Amino acid sequence: MAPITQASDETNHQALLDKLDLFGIPKPFRNPNWKPPQRRNKNVKQIISDASRKEASLQVTGTNNSGSSTPLVPTTDGALTPAVAGASSNGSSGLNMAHATQRLDRLVLERNQQAASLAVPGAAALPQSMTVTYTNIESAPSMHPSSQRRYCDVTGLSAPYTDPKTRLRYHNMEIFALIRQMGQSSTEQYLAARGAHTVLK
Amino acid sequence: MPAAVPTPMAIDSTVNSGRNSPKPAPSKIWTLNEPPFEGVKPIDTQGWAKSTEKTAIVIDFGSSTVRAGWSFDKRPRITLPPLMASYRDRRINRSFTFVGSDVFSDGTARGQSKNIYEPGSNIVNNWSVAEGVLDYVFVKLGIAGESGTIERPLVMTEPVANLGYARKTMSEILFECYGAPSVAYGIDSLFSYRYNGGRTGLVVSSSYTSTHVIPVVNSKALLSQSARLNWGRYQSAEYLLKLLKLKYPSFPGKISDPQAEDLVRDHCYISQDYENEISSYLDWTGLEDRDRIIQHPFTEQVIIQKTEEELARAAEKRKESGRRLQEQAAKMRLEKLIRKEEELAYYKQLQQKVQEATTKKETKRLLDGDEFSNEEKLDKKIKEMEKSIKKARNKDVGEEPEEAEVPVFPLLEVPDAELDEDGIKQKRQQRLQKSGYDARQRAKAEKAAEKARLEEEQRLDDEHRENHPDQWIEERQASRNLLLQRIKERDRLKADLGNRKSLANQMRMKNIANLASDTPTKKRRRGGDDDNFGADDNDWGIYRTIQKDDVSDDEEEEDLDAALKEVESQLLKFDPNFTEENTRDAETDWTKSLMHAFLRGPWPFDPESQREANQLHLNVERIRVPEVVFQPAIAGVDQAGIVEIASGILNERLADHASRADLLKDVFLTGGNTTFQGFEERLARELQAVLEAGSPLRVRRAQDASLDAWRGAARWAGEAGNTKYFVSRAEFLEKGAEYIKEHELGNGM
Numbered sequence: 001m002a003p004i005t006q007a008s009d010e011t012n013h014q015a016l017l018d019k020l021d022l023f024g025i026p027k028p029f030r031n032p033n034w035k036p037p038q039r040r041n042k043n044v045k046q047i048i049s050d051a052s053r054k055e056a057s058l059q060v061t062g063t064n065n066s067g068s069s070t071p072l073v074p075t076t077d078g079a080l081t082p083a084v085a086g087a088s089s090n091g092s093s094g095l096n097m098a099h100a101t102q103r104l105d106r107l108v109l110e111r112n113q114q115a116a117s118l119a120v121p122g123a124a125a126l127p128q129s130m131t132v133t134y135t136n137i138e139s140a141p142s143m144h145p146s147s148q149r150r151y152c153d154v155t156g157l158s159a160p161y162t163d164p165k166t167r168l169r170y171h172n173m174e175i176f177a178l179i180r181q182m183g184q185s186s187t188e189q190y191l192a193a194r195g196a197h198t199v200l201k
Numbered sequence: 202m203p204a205a206v207p208t209p210m211a212i213d214s215t216v217n218s219g220r221n222s223p224k225p226a227p228s229k230i231w232t233l234n235e236p237p238f239e240g241v242k243p244i245d246t247q248g249w250a251k252s253t254e255k256t257a258i259v260i261d262f263g264s265s266t267v268r269a270g271w272s273f274d275k276r277p278r279i280t281l282p283p284l285m286a287s288y289r290d291r292r293i294n295r296s297f298t299f300v301g302s303d304v305f306s307d308g309t310a311r312g313q314s315k316n317i318y319e320p321g322s323n324i325v326n327n328w329s330v331a332e333g334v335l336d337y338v339f340v341k342l343g344i345a346g347e348s349g350t351i352e353r354p355l356v357m358t359e360p361v362a363n364l365g366y367a368r369k370t371m372s373e374i375l376f377e378c379y380g381a382p383s384v385a386y387g388i389d390s391l392f393s394y395r396y397n398g399g400r401t402g403l404v405v406s407s408s409y410t411s412t413h414v415i416p417v418v419n420s421k422a423l424l425s426q427s428a429r430l431n432w433g434r435y436q437s438a439e440y441l442l443k444l445l446k447l448k449y450p451s452f453p454g455k456i457s458d459p460q461a462e463d464l465v466r467d468h469c470y471i472s473q474d475y476e477n478e479i480s481s482y483l484d485w486t487g488l489e490d491r492d493r494i495i496q497h498p499f500t501e502q503v504i505i506q507k508t509e510e511e512l513a514r515a516a517e518k519r520k521e522s523g524r525r526l527q528e529q530a531a532k533m534r535l536e537k538l539i540r541k542e543e544e545l546a547y548y549k550q551l552q553q554k555v556q557e558a559t560t561k562k563e564t565k566r567l568l569d570g571d572e573f574s575n576e577e578k579l580d581k582k583i584k585e586m587e588k589s590i591k592k593a594r595n596k597d598v599g600e601e602p603e604e605a606e607v608p609v610f611p612l613l614e615v616p617d618a619e620l621d622e623d624g625i626k627q628k629r630q631q632r633l634q635k636s637g638y639d640a641r642q643r644a645k646a647e648k649a650a651e652k653a654r655l656e657e658e659q660r661l662d663d664e665h666r667e668n669h670p671d672q673w674i675e676e677r678q679a680s681r682n683l684l685l686q687r688i689k690e691r692d693r694l695k696a697d698l699g700n701r702k703s704l705a706n707q708m709r710m711k712n713i714a715n716l717a718s719d720t721p722t723k724k725r726r727r728g729g730d731d732d733n734f735g736a737d738d739n740d741w742g743i744y745r746t747i748q749k750d751d752v753s754d755d756e757e758e759e760d761l762d763a764a765l766k767e768v769e770s771q772l773l774k775f776d777p778n779f780t781e782e783n784t785r786d787a788e789t790d791w792t793k794s795l796m797h798a799f800l801r802g803p804w805p806f807d808p809e810s811q812r813e814a815n816q817l818h819l820n821v822e823r824i825r826v827p828e829v830v831f832q833p834a835i836a837g838v839d840q841a842g843i844v845e846i847a848s849g850i851l852n853e854r855l856a857d858h859a860s861r862a863d864l865l866k867d868v869f870l871t872g873g874n875t876t877f878q879g880f881e882e883r884l885a886r887e888l889q890a891v892l893e894a895g896s897p898l899r900v901r902r903a904q905d906a907s908l909d910a911w912r913g914a915a916r917w918a919g920e921a922g923n924t925k926y927f928v929s930r931a932e933f934l935e936k937g938a939e940y941i942k943e944h945e946l947g948n949g950m
Contacts, residue, residue: 002308005238013307019241020306022337023287023298029339029346034378036328040370044324047366054365132424132949134324134362137413139428139849142841147834151479154447155799156821158480174795181696186450193443195837 048135055133153190154178167191221792224489224803230496230816233456234463236305237282245278246343254382257354257918260338261389261911264318265409265434265873267301268911269338272356272918277911279341283317285333286310300337305459321435323360323410325367332374339379350380354927356918358389358910361413361427363948369938376933383927385918390415391422391946392913393871397903401860402867403851405843405884407830407874409433414846418860421945426854428846432829432838434874437469438462440836441826445817448800454497454815464819465826468493471879472824473886475831482821483798492802492820499815538593545586552579610635666775674776677768684765685785691761712747827877831887844884848891865896871903871910917946 003009008016042050152159152171159169163179166187170176179187191197248271261268261277268277281301288309289296297310304314317334319326344351355375359368368386375381390406390413404415404422415427438461445456456464472478482491507515551567555576558564564576573579612620612628613635620628666673697703734740765785772779781787791797791805800806802818829835831842841849847868855861868888870881885900892898903909917923926944933940943949 003306004308004311005236005306007238007240007306016241017297017299017307020299020303021297022300022303022333022340023296025340027336027340027346028349029344029351029379030336031349031378031380036332036378037373040328041326042366043326044319044322044364047324047364050366051364132362132427134360134364137362137424137427137429139414139430139840139846141839142834142845144841144845147832147841149476149832149834151825151835155483155795156444156479156825157483158476172795178796186447189443189447193440193447193836195839 051133052135055131153194167196221485221803223792223805227489227492227494227802227804230494231467232496233460233498236311236457237302237459238305239302242279242341244341244343248274248278249343249345252353254352255354255924257356257385258338258342258351259356259911259915259918260335261358261392261914262317263358263389263409263910264323266907267317267334267338268908269342270911270915271342272915274915275912276908277915279338281334281337283330283334284314285317285330285337286312286314287329287333288313298333300333318410321410321431321439323408324364325371328370328374331371332378335374335379348380350382352380352382354383354385354918354924355381356385356387356914358392358914359386359948360411361388361390361415361424361429361948365939368941372928372933372938372940376930376938381930383924383929384933385923385927385944386941386948387914387917387944387946388415388422388948389910389914390871391417392911392917393903393906393909394869394913395420395946396909396913396916397869397871397901399867399869401863402869403847403864404869404871405847405875406872407433407843407870408872409874410435412830412843412872412874414843414850416850416855416864418858418864423855424949426850428850430830430833430838430840430843430846432833432836432840433872434462434465436836436838437465437826437829437874440829441465441469441822444822444825449817452497452815452817454499456497456817464495466876468495468819469823469827469877471827471831471877471883473879473883475824475828478824479821482824483795485792485798485803488798488803488820491823492798492818493823494802495817495819496812497815497817499811501811534593538590541586541590541593545583545590548579548583548586552583555579608634608638670775674772674779677772677776678779681765681768681772684761684768688761688765709747712743716743716747827880830874831883844887844891847884847888851888852891862897865892865898868898868900869903870900871906873907875902876906913946 003013003016150159150162150169151157152175153168154175155171157171159171161171161176162169163176166179166182168179168187168190170179182190188197251273252271257272259270259272259274259277262283264283267279267281267283269279270277284302284304285298285300286304286309287296287298290309299307299310299314304310315327315330317325317327317330325331339346339351344353346352357371357375359371363386372384375384389408390404393406394402394404394417399417400420401418402416404413404417406413406415410431410433412430412432413427414430416423438458441464442456442458442461445452445461548571551571555564555567558567568575568579571579573582610631612624612631615624615628617625617628662673694705697705698709769779769784773781773784787793792803797806799820800818801813802820807813825835829838831844833840833842851861851864855864858864868884870884875881881900881902885898888900889896889898905912923944926942926947928940928942941947
């Protein structure tokens with residue numbers, strides 16, 4: 001109950017709050033009988049672990065489209081064949097190694113699908129879209145040598161040296177002197193900013 | 202500002218020392234933004250009146266901003282951050298609910314506010330807040346809700362590959378709580394791409410919590426070929442805060458998250474050549490343009506400034522009172538002197554009387570009357586008084602007391618046997634006086650000898666220098682290096698003692714334990730119980746070494762620094778190769794310090810000033826923070842950067858794709874995190890480098906990187922042909938909460 005902006009002061013703050021408050025405003029569009037389910041707030045980790053369990057069961061049954069969505073009918077008016085089908089029909093096998101290497105489970109899934117499509121001749125014509133999940137579109141770790149570039153943990157400048165004691169990277173002698181004066185906790189914080197800190201589990 | 206203006210003296214000294222000259226005062230100092238409270242927003246019923254049962258409500262349910270409006274609108278009617286504060290004030294027994302920027306109007310509300318989304322992700326985490334935000338949207342859109350429902354179809358945006366649970370819960374709320382007749386979901390960046398007229402291209406969408414790269418062919422997104430990088434403006438702001446916390450560990454103020462986001466948006470830019478730019482970022486030349494000062498609010502300690510007149514008056518007053526004191530003292534001295542003179546006159550009279558007295562009895566009577574045992578005592582008293590009067594007179598006149606004649610000690614030569622008791626006493630006294638006098642003489646002689654020795658030394662040194670100048674310089678250099686070494690060692694020891702685990706400290710603890718124990722464990726060289734402690738004077742040094750904050754340290758410190766100054770001044774005078782630049786002062790000058798440039802820019806820092814202590818300097822951070830999208834490893838994100846992702850999609854996954862050339866011709870940037878200056882150019886340049894030579898590449902930016910997603914969604918919602926992609930309430934009831942209909946701009950299963 002304290003004003004923190006120029007919009008109000010002690011005298012008119014309560015009046016402003018009364019105007020802003022949404023609690024007492026009628027909301028006739030809401031279903032008065034609506035009872036939210038218990039414990040519906042889940043964090044991403046929980047949701048993903050639930051989803052991956054479900055995904056695994058889908059894989060066993062081998063069905064990609066379980067009827068929880070209506071697939072978009074591919075447009076055939078243009079000169080182009082549906083994109084995904086095109087991608088899978090060219091090349092030697094339709095198995096795209098490049099993206100299969102991104103995730104092992106995807107590779108396995110794709111192999112399974114390929115085997116299925118070879119067994120059933122008509123299946124190859126279907127749009128063979130991969131199941132896209134929240135986790136498998138996450139981009140893979142970098143393979144490019146540029147990700148090995150080193151920058152000073154303190155100043156962000158290029159870092160030709162690494163202190164073997166603290167594992168901090170540093171730019172020059174002056175920064176090194178500073179690093180050696182730092183305590184353990186700030187060293188760890190610097191490492192944490194680069195994601196290289198020690199995590200005890 | 203006065204602190205940054207270099208004094209004329211500072212400029213002079215820079216000319217010959219090679220130090221960097223301080224820059225003129227900073228031309229602009231930025232401030233932190235106020236809490237982003239936007240004022241009371243009115244309820245907008247005009248849209249509701251214009252709408253029909255077919256008109257959709259369009260909500261861009263973003264993680265930085267929720268935008269809502271009608272499908273016929275050109276811009277969203279409502280814009281708010283996805284925040285809600287809902288709490289009960291126990292003092293007045295009343296519940297409050299504040300949504301959106303309203304939470305920034307009040308201290309308690311801001312403290313209680315919660316976000317819809319899990320921090321740093323695009324997945325809804327707090328569904329009560331989500332409901333609160335939807336309530337706010339529908340209230341402000343003026344939904345009448347006579348039938349107990351919102352009565353209008355809804356178009357919502359959702360993240361790429363939204364998690365089933367998130368969509369299910371959202372559908373449940375929309376259909377069951379708000380009674381929506383039908384709902385459609387689509388991907389925000391694809392809406393934006395469509396709004397900007399794209400059909401085939403590579404959509405690079407960097408938004409608040411994540412960055413997506415999505416190839417679109419013939420208006421249909423190839424979601425299976427898309428990729429997400431977990432980095433957006435939220436992470437950038439968080440990273441900046443982390444860096445600033447490390448940069449200024451004892452910063453007195455606090456920077457809030459919205460303020461950090463504003464700092465990222467206002468001051469950061471994408472470097473075109475990161476490697477080169479960062480390596481020269483803290484160079485002295487032009488640092489004043491690269492360095493940005495952010496002033497945190499502060500309260501300056503009030504120093505009452507006195508006017509010239511007041512100062513003069515105070516000085517006059519002081520002088521006046523001093524003079525009065527002096528006068529008083531002089532008066533008192535004079536009175537004392539007069540009294541003494543009177544006394545002296547009396548005693549002289551007495552002396553005369555005694556001398557005139559004829560009988561011994563008379564003499565004794567006279568002397569006893571003034572408590573003198575014999576005549577000598579009286580003489581002595583008179584002599585003393587004369588001396589003190591002379592001294593007092595001298596003091597008033599300011600005369601130097603004349604050189605005392607060499608005192609004589611006649612009794613010392615006389616053997617004890619020839620003296621009576623009184624004589625022996627006097628002899629003892631004389632002996633004491635003589636030893637004191639001798640000591641003074643000795644000290645005087647010693648002083649003179651020392652002076653002579655120094656002069657001799659100086660003479661020899663001068664001679665040596667004149668005869669062997671090179672050797673002399675060499676020696677001086679060596680002694681200077683020795684001093685520097687000792688200073689360094691002292692500093693290191695000091696630092697080491699602060700660290701409990703350092704070798705120096707461990708040795709100290711060992712020594713303490715050893716001294717305290719009854720049976721010292723120290724091995725003796727030659728046996729025997731006597732450890733000879735104290736035989737060598739250095740043994741006592743142990744007590745000095747175990748003392749932590751040594752008082753004598755300061756003396757030594759002064760000594761070393763003074764000695765170094767002395768040696769350096771000699772070198773400056775006689776060594777032609779040793780210039781002002783080489784002195785330790787110049788070498789440790791702040792203008793040469795990289796850390797100073799990093800922390801305080803090219804300006805001097807006054808630790809006393811509250812104003813400067815509350816300043817943040819953004820320099821390297823300005824390009825270091827947004828660079829993470831290109832090099833996630835900088836911030837410890839174990840993912841490929843957007844160029845590597847895009848090249849992976851273009852050169853590997855879609856290498857043989859028929860539309861690859863078309864994709865290259867339209868690389869499309871959208872999302873708030875792409876609005877950094879230089880983003881387009883950098884991406885184009887780096888992409889060109891990973892493509893084969895001569896590939897036709899075109900990178901373009903959305904007209905409005907933040908708003909176009911909503912506009913695209915509104916346009917899509919308004920097109921009659923798209924009604925078939927809405928999930929109706931009946932379908933929801935029949936097919937379940939996770940059911941959606943695939944369309945070109947939405948997620949598939």
